[in-house]
Amino acid sequence: MSEFLSSRLKSLQPYLPGEQPREREYLKLNTNENPYYLSRMAADNLEKKDFENLRLYSDPDCTALRNEIAMYYGIDAENVLPTNGSDEALAFCFAAFCGQGAVFPDVTYGFYKVIANLLGIEFREIPLCEDFTVKIQSYFNAGKTIFLANPNAQTGIGLPLEDIENIVAENPRTAVIVDEAYIDFGGESAARLIRKYRNLVVVQTFSKSRSLAGARVGFAMANQDLISDLKRVKDSFNPYNVNSVSAKLALSALRDDAYFKKCTAKIIATRDRLVRGLQSLGFCVLPSAANFVLAEHATTDGETLYRNLKSRGILVRHFSDERIRNFIRITVGTDAQTEILLKTLKELTAI
Numbered sequence: 001m002s003e004f005l006s007s008r009l010k011s012l013q014p015y016l017p018g019e020q021p022r023e024r025e026y027l028k029l030n031t032n033e034n035p036y037y038l039s040r041m042a043a044d045n046l047e048k049k050d051f052e053n054l055r056l057y058s059d060p061d062c063t064a065l066r067n068e069i070a071m072y073y074g075i076d077a078e079n080v081l082p083t084n085g086s087d088e089a090l091a092f093c094f095a096a097f098c099g100q101g102a103v104f105p106d107v108t109y110g111f112y113k114v115i116a117n118l119l120g121i122e123f124r125e126i127p128l129c130e131d132f133t134v135k136i137q138s139y140f141n142a143g144k145t146i147f148l149a150n151p152n153a154q155t156g157i158g159l160p161l162e163d164i165e166n167i168v169a170e171n172p173r174t175a176v177i178v179d180e181a182y183i184d185f186g187g188e189s190a191a192r193l194i195r196k197y198r199n200l201v202v203v204q205t206f207s208k209s210r211s212l213a214g215a216r217v218g219f220a221m222a223n224q225d226l227i228s229d230l231k232r233v234k235d236s237f238n239p240y241n242v243n244s245v246s247a248k249l250a251l252s253a254l255r256d257d258a259y260f261k262k263c264t265a266k267i268i269a270t271r272d273r274l275v276r277g278l279q280s281l282g283f284c285v286l287p288s289a290a291n292f293v294l295a296e297h298a299t300t301d302g303e304t305l306y307r308n309l310k311s312r313g314i315l316v317r318h319f320s321d322e323r324i325r326n327f328i329r330i331t332v333g334t335d336a337q338t339e340i341l342l343k344t345l346k347e348l349t350a351i
């Protein structure tokens with residue numbers, strides 16, 4: 001830490017991303033990336049001209065991608081703001097809408113707490129129930145901007161759209177941000193509710209279900225006024241926030257709906273296989289609607305499992321947070337990867 005760092009930031013705990021090791025090849029099941037490649041059609045759509053155009057700034061309105069997302073969800077372009085990963089959309093929401101502070105669950109995506117601290121936003125964490133579900137009534141009349149990941153991060157548990165709508169309807173004077181990073185793996189998007197509610201922002205990403213984590217593209221959907229607030233933040237922070245090559249890749253990936261559906265269906269089927277396999281090895285697995293599962297073994301603790309798997313070339317995620325420290329979070333890979341994981345876990349958990 002240098003002497004130049006603002007004193008306000010000296011105690012900031014930055015977000016700790018999952019490992020992206022370069023020193024050896026791991027079976028990587030730790031950061032919820034897609035095991036399948038980007039749509040061939042989308043990759044082939046890139047032309048020499050797109051690379052030449054990198055000489056120029058990208059379109060600050062990201063018009064083509066914005067239109068494509070709007071068409072996909074049956075909304076208007078004014079209801080969409082493309083961003084540099086969905087982390088940026090979430091950060092813009094914190095910057096734009098949290099004058100009264102924020103609330104989110106005690107077990108959720110760790111970035112919420114970090115960005116709130118960076119921006120000096122007060123927040124309150126609302127404990128999940130004993131079984132890690134969200135008690136929706138604890139978000140009624142929250143009085144602070146609500147951030148809910150659906151399906152929730154770390155647990156994978158999804159909320160029915162009806163519950164999301166109830167929370168939005170019960171907070172007419174507060175913005176509700178629904179982070180749908182994992183929605184394509186089994187949930188129902190709240191996108192269509194943005195016409196009905198002026199306080200709802202839905203955030204999605206191309207990182208997970210569309211195999212573009214490295215391209216960094218996400219987006220927010222909301223009514224026109226909320227989007228123009230977010231655009232105000234974007235233009236005050238990073239006007240050319242999405243690079244032109246990533247924008248084109250995202251646009252083409254969105255057009256290849258058949259491939260998207262095939263990949264997500266495969267991941268969902270593998271998830272079922274993974275859950276059954278884990279249960280037969282003595283794991284308790286939270287019901288997941290995402291492309292990962294959170295699992296706790298009857299006798300071996302989470303950190304030991306994480307370490308032993310790593311020493312055998314398999315990366316999963318372990319969190320030291322009190323409520324989930326005994327669990328490991330496993331990204332759903334291919335069937336072949338799942339078989340290797342289960343075989344290794346069988347050896348590691350045999351008494």
Ligand code: PMP
Nearest residue numbers: 085086087109153181205207218
């Ligand atoms: N929301 C949740 C719940 C996540 O788990 C992640 C990925 N870590 C993100 C948002 C951000 O993803 P990205 O910035 O790649 O879109």
